[in-house]
Amino acid sequence: IKLNKKFTLPNNEGSSGFNDIEFVANPLEGTVAEPVTMVTGVDPITGDDGYAFGNLVYGDWVLEEKSEPEGRKKIRPIYIRMTTDREKDRLTITASYEENPTKPVFSKREYALQDSSSEKNPNSQGTVGSITNEKPTISLSTIHLNNNPEKPEEPTTPTPPTKDVTKTDKGESINEGNVALNSDFFYELNSSILKPNRQDTTNWTIHDDYDENFDRYNGWFKLYATTDFDTYKAGDELPNEFVKAEDKDGKVLFTAQKAFLDVVNKHKDKEVGFSIHASFYRFKASDEVLNTFIETVNDIKQDSNQVVTKTPKPEPHKYDLSKEKVDLTGDSLLDDDSEMKDRYAESNKDPFNDKTDNNEKENINTTVVKAGDTLVYQLWLDTRPFDETSKLTSLKMVDTYDKEALTLDTKKIKVYNAKGEDVTNLLKIEDTDKGLVIAANVFTKAKNSKGEEVSIVDTKKLPFGDYYKIDVPMTVKDSLKAGYEIINTADQQWTDSDGTDDHHITEKRVNKTPGAPTPKKEEPKNPVENVAAAVLPNTGDSPQMLIFKVIGWVVVLSVCGYLIYDRKKKNKTVDNGELF
Missing domain, CATH: 1.10.287 (Helix Hairpins)
Structure with a gap:
């Protein structure tokens, strides 16, 4: 094997031989031999530098450059193979950059085998020479090897990082959708994809800026590969030790640890990417919750896309009706307050803001009632903002009715689901000093964010996601003075598994007793x-x-x-x- 080692001159203007560069040929499996070392020097015939020579026994070898001056790229390993066609008595020697022997080669010679130096092999056509007992050697064409200058590698801009939001781990995207109140969900933080032939990755972080006014980090995440690298396939779960999470001031900093960076740098010929599925908790309603993160790779920053979600606030209602079971499965009563822009604020400021000209016939709000009349307060407990994963330790309606004006029999109170079915047995009804309390009364066990076991409303028995309508019949007392105003309002209240309380008032309703007789006025005298x-x-x-x-x-x-x-x-x- 003859080598001619040269350095490429700047701007490819030419090349020059270079001495004292060491090459080592190592036998491949199946070839019994010792490694052969070749060092470049002066060609004894031409006088050129960069010449090296070595004898390899018959077999398969790999030739590698062991030393290289700084600033020059090493030569790739060269695979040298020798094979014999015994039927045609031909021997072939090849050189290739490919480890796989079936891949193309860049140098090839064939020789004819002869029993004696006087008799020619009839299959020698196309060969470059003969091999005899007197001349048992073959050779490749001189291998000219050029080392190009190393160009400083500019940082490869990775693909942009992306962000998504899902209800469950690896679930479908709910970006621009709803997150249930008092429930867990996931922010999905997808790193950029690092490209092959890159520099070492010395640092890799994701800084997630969530809105702490509405969301809380649950303190745990899952880590997944998004490309094939090392022993991992895209979608495989990675060890959590690869990334460290720190939650502070409404931001979670995820930092790639040394063990992960070592794997990333070991496979610089591969694309590498990962995804963090961080568990969060939505504890407060909002019309819009925004979220983004910043990724930093080797001090190069990139912003992710922005995701947006919303969480509606419960909208409980209260209606003042003349009878029970009014439209239990519909919403015909809702537009009775359409004349008010803000039904809650305006009715609580003055309940007479509800005009009667657009009310359903059963709606007797603001009308005159007499002693002995029955008022049916229909309360709407709103569970639509919640779902089956919402963790509530308490959910109730508190009705502060006028005890001086009305009498109540709690046994007559009925609760109906969205299908109009009686579910009164699932709630506890109490008439207390603070008002009438109608509360969920079916529970199951769960863990809160602190790991404590708590009792939460069992959503399998009392499903969330719709209105529950409560009919509360009350009777007007006969001891009221003329023109007495019977004012009534209610409040939906709930507590989550961490003890956070919240509430929403209903509309305020009013009725009036008949006024006193007007005294007869005397005609004026002359x-x-x-x-x-x-x-x-x-x-x-x-x-x-x-x-x-x-x-x-x-x-x-x-x-x-x-x-x-x-x-x-x-x-x-x-x-x-x-x-x-």
């Missing part, structure tokens, strides 16, 4: 009547008062006589044509 009333004697007047009223009458009659005389005199003057 001046004479007023005077007569003042001077005419009345039963029970004292003697002094009688004398005073007689004198008064004399004065009144005298004044009246003078006025009559004066008027006649004036009329006579006008008749004679005199001016006055």
